[in-house]
Amino acid sequence: xQTGTATAIYREPTDLWVAGFLGDVVELPGDAPAGQVRVxxxxxxxxxxxxxxxxxxxxxxxxxxxxxxxxxxxxxxRTVTARWPSTRLPEVGDRVELVIEGPVLTLPAEPVPPR
Numbered sequence: 593x594q595t596g597t598a599t600a601i602y603r604e605p606t607d608l609w610v611a612g613f614l615g616d617v618v619e620l621p622g623d624a625p626a627g628q629v630r631v632x633x634x635x636x637x638x639x640x641x642x643x644x645x646x647x648x649x650x651x652x653x654x655x656x657x658x659x660x661x662x663x664x665x666x667x668x669x670r671t672v673t674a675r676w677p678s679t680r681l682p683e684v685g686d687r688v689e690l691v692i693e694g695p696v697l698t699l700p701a702e703p704v705p706p707r
Contacts, residue, residue, distance in 0.1 A: 609703045620647075620696065621668040629701050634662065637674035637690045639682075645689035647672065651682045665690065 594606045598614070605611035608619075608629055618637065620630040640646070652671060653664035661681055663674045665688060674690060682688055 604697070605699065607700045607702065607704045611697070611699060616673065618672045618674075619670070620672065621670040624698055627701055628698050631697050631699055632692055632694070634673045634675045636692055636694045637672065638693055639676065639680065640689035640691040643691050646692045647690040649688060649690070651684050651686045651688055654681055654684060656681070663688075 594601055594610050601610065602614050605614065608617065608631065611617045611631060616634050617631050618634055620632065622630060624630045637647070647665075647667045649665040649667035649672070651663060652666050653662075655662040655664075656678060659678060660675050661678045663676050663682060665672050665674060667690075672690075676682075
């Protein structure tokens with residue numbers, strides 16, 4: 593059980609289950625300590641415009657949602673989802689570079705038992 597404000601729990605969940613309960617989570621490819629995962633929120637992934645990319649991949653899907661869209665990107669065999677403004681949508685098959693804005697969390701993959 594985690595207590596705190598919705599904002600605090602959203603930004604600093606105790607484990608992967610809590611993170612997913614409060615919103616969408618993107619598990620990042622790459623190394624994480626045993627039993628843990630590296631995660632960000634979809635809104636933290638942006639097109640790398642003139643900056644060094646954190647992730648590179650191929651667009652596999654675009655789901656329009658009005659003001660923004662969910663972009664599914666294959667990164668090293670793992671699908672990551674980004675939320676982008678619908679004014680600059682990539683096409684399926686486009687190669688894209690992504691930058692991560694904000695912290696990458698390393699969380700326990702299994703729920704943390706209550707104390």
